[in-house]
Amino acid sequence: MDQDLAWWVRIAVDGWRQRPGPRYRRLAAAVTEAVDSGLAAPGARLPAERPLAEALGLSRGTVVRCYEELVAAGVVARRVGAGTFVRGRPAWTQTPGESAASALLRRRIAEDGHAIDLSLSVPAGLEHLPDLPGLRGLRGHGLHPAGTPELRAALAEHLTHRLALPTTAEQVIVTSGAQHALTVLAAAVVSPGRAVLTGCPTYAGLAGALAGRGGRLLGVPVDPLGVEVNAVRRATAQLPAPIIYVDSAASSPTGAVLSRARGEALLHVARRNDALLVEDLAQAGLPLDSGEVPIPLAAQDDSVIAVGSLSKMFWAGLRIGWIRAPAALHGHLLRLRSAHDLAPSAPSQLLAVQLLRAVDGAWLADLLAVLRDRRSLVVDLLARHLPAWRVTPPAAGLSVWAELPVREAETYAHLAARYGVIVAPGGTSCACGGHRHGVRLSLAASRQTLQSAVDGLAAAWQHHAEQLAASP
Structure with a gap:
């Protein structure tokens, strides 16, 4: 069904100028909202760039860039010789609707801040509370669906300068950790039957993030250079618009870093096969080998959706994660994020801002030196006390595989717990069935703790080997 130019200008994208950000992103956000709300139905043809630009008082280049954003986000599709059309997006339209409370909160945040707000029946400030040190620096009702402006700015600076991912505060949505970020993202883009490709072994929480969405998790091999792109190429050629999940900075749990050549090849595969790339940067900034710091895929292609957290570099108890997504997806992700959890914790965000501002290059260098020492210790101890195990030193991150x-290692893991050491058996990280014989060990404990842990693992392994030898 076609709508005329006047309908798009006066109805579908009405009010686009009042949105935040560059003009092409304002327009893209307005089109996305029209699609999400059902106002613009699947199959509807968008106006040609030049007439729309003239009607809105924009340059044609601005509208072209807007359409490119929408194509990258999967909102519209171009058909050569026919035009630009709204795509059907079942994964988006089948997600739970935004609650009235979250919609009201987002609307309140969007106001200019000068109105008297009686819409929220919560304390308007902290003046009535005891004067506690942890509350100083907080203000207002503390509800910011996308995250406080201070934390979003601090995260943007962290991503730009420490992780080599140029980012603005407007691109960031704060979540309660990377797992929450992946869950919100899955609600937005994973539809029943849609394939999600991942290197295997993979992040143990990925299956949980996809639970209930109906997607198919498919594993492809990982080696010391990261996910094997040829395997991804073969798989994507047989799948309609798959999702590719990659933890490029440190593959969990092996610690492999995606090589630059493979990263470029992976981007090419995604573009050629209409695949959506999701890049997990939760372990970015923690290289254990010397050499060039990898450039995130999201820094090379704006259509890549990046997620991450502060749990690995700072502290898991912060529960601070983030999503960096194309502008056309931002509003939809924010609605999903606030539909189940109105806003992230204000005290956690305040502490995160303080930590991000406090750390510097010397602090990070000391942290990496400690982690490299722990890696060497664990690898040496395992080689000495458990020579039957095959261990590849991780190139980055906090784990040894x-x-x-x-x-299968599940039985051994239960036995190791009886000897006082808890490890993650390979089955929790396996999507293909071929890595159930592995275990994941953390490097983040103290030297003394790690030494005691390997002693316990060795004793448990001896017990396990004796049981296996005695079994018929």
Whole structure:
């Protein structure tokens, strides 16, 4: 169904100028909202760039860039010789609707701040509370659906200068950790039957983030250079618009870093096969080998959706994560984020801002030196006390992946717990069924704790080996 130019200008994108950000992103956000609300139905043809630009008082280049954003986000599709059309997006339209409370809160935040706000029946400030040190620096009702402006700015600076991912505060949505970020993202883009490709072994929480969405999790091999792109290429050629999940900075749990050549090849595969790339940067900034710091895929292609958290570099108890997505997806993700959780914790955000501002290059260098020492210690201890295990030293991150000479490591993991050491068996990180014989070990404990842990693992392994030898 076609709508005329006047309908798009006066109805579908009405009010686009009042939105935040550059003009092409304002217009893209207005079109996206029209699609999400059902106002612009799947199959509807958008106006040609030049007439729309003239009607809105914009340059044609601005409208062209807006359409490019919408194509990258999967909102519209171009058909050569026919025009630009709204795509059907079942994964978006089947997600839970935004609650009235979250919609009201987002509308309140969007106001200029000068209106008297009686819409929120919560304390308007902290004046009535005891004067506690942890509350100083907080103000207002503390509800910011996308995150406080201070934290979004601090995260943008962190991503830009520490992780080599140029980012503005407007691109950031704060979440309660990377797991929450992946869950929100899955609600937006994973529809029943849609394939999600991941290197295997993979992040143990990925399956949980996809739970209930009906997507198919498919594993492809990972080696010391990261996910094998040829395997991704073969898989995507057989799948309609798949999602590719990659933790490029440190593949969990192996610690492999995606090489630059493979990163470029992966971007090419995604573009050629209409695949959506999701880049997990939760372990970015923690290289354990010397060499060039990898450039995130999201820094090379704005259509890549990046997620991450402060749990690995700082502290898991902060529960601070983030999403950096194309402008056309931003509003939809924010609605999903606030539909189940009105806003992230203000005290956690305040502490995160303070930490991000306090750390410097010397602090990070000391942290990496400690992690490299822990890696060397664990790898040496495992080689000495558990020579039957195959261990590849991680190039980045906080984990060591060990392969045991058994079919499955679940039984051994239960036994190790009886010896006082808890490890993650490979089944929790396996999407293909071929890595159940591995275990994931953390590097983040103290030297003394790690030494005691390997002693316990060795004793448990001896017990396990004796049980295996005695079994018929």
